[in-house]
């Protein structure tokens with residue numbers, strides 16, 4: 001069975017809600033899926049999974065949230081070649097850098113060799129029903145791609 005780690009940082013629950021939708025969909029699609037908050041996870045754990053889904057809200061001036069910084073720093077130097085990945089997160093369009101954390105994480109995953117399999121999901125505050133549907137599709141997509149690959 002393929003395995004997926006969904007790891008996220010969320011302060012007020014918006015990104016967490018989407019993380020739960022994604023993880024439930026991946027599980028339903030047959031992947032052995034673990035859902036963790038970033039501060040309970042270690043970046044090296046990424047090496048144990050076939051699929052990686054990372055979510056983070058954006059903080060400061062388009063920055064990564066504090067709860068995600070240790071995890072992000074720990075990603076440096078990991079070889080994620082062969083992993084399939086997706087990224088999501090909540091933001092607020094009134095800030096000049098909308099969902100900047102999502103872009104930063106996507107770029108880092110690509111730099112480390114992971115294959116980002118779909119356009120990253122950005123949503124304002126809580127995900128709408130359509131955005132939750134996309135979240136669900138991301139979980140299913142990754143689980144489906146991994147079941148074909150393994």
Ligand SMILES: Cc1cc2nc3c(=O)[nH]c(=O)nc-3n(C[C@H](O)[C@H](O)[C@H](O)COP(=O)(O)O)c2cc1C
Nearest residue numbers: 010011012013014015057058062091092095098099
């Ligand atoms: C001090 C502060 C700075 C923020 N900076 C940004 C930003 O630069 N870009 C952005 O898209 N959203 C920004 N946001 C909005 C949050 O990302 C947004 O409220 C999000 O829904 C929080 O997600 P969460 O519920 O998962 O914690 C900021 C919010 C606060 C309070």
